[in-house]
Amino acid sequence: MPALKLVAPIPCERHADRAGYGRCRRCDRVLCGACSSFLEQVLTCPACVRALAQEEDAVLFAAGDTPHAYGLALALGVCGTIVALYAMTLVHA
8 A cells, every 4th residue: 555645734825824625616716714715605705805805896886777776875864764764752651
């Protein structure tokens, strides 16, 4: 039986002193636990996460929405609800 050959772990591309344990599904970079993210249950590197976020913002902007329009609408809705509830307490007091 031939002897087993030990293979050195492949280092993370961002952290050369750490062993990589997976590859980004988008760009195939080797990732360690500190620099990997799971985006929709897929291992993704930080650079690809940023690129995907920028692409999503570009799609929203092209569709006529500003990237933060939904957050602004939500904040205004919450503020309006709080004001309405406060006004109701004044009327019933």
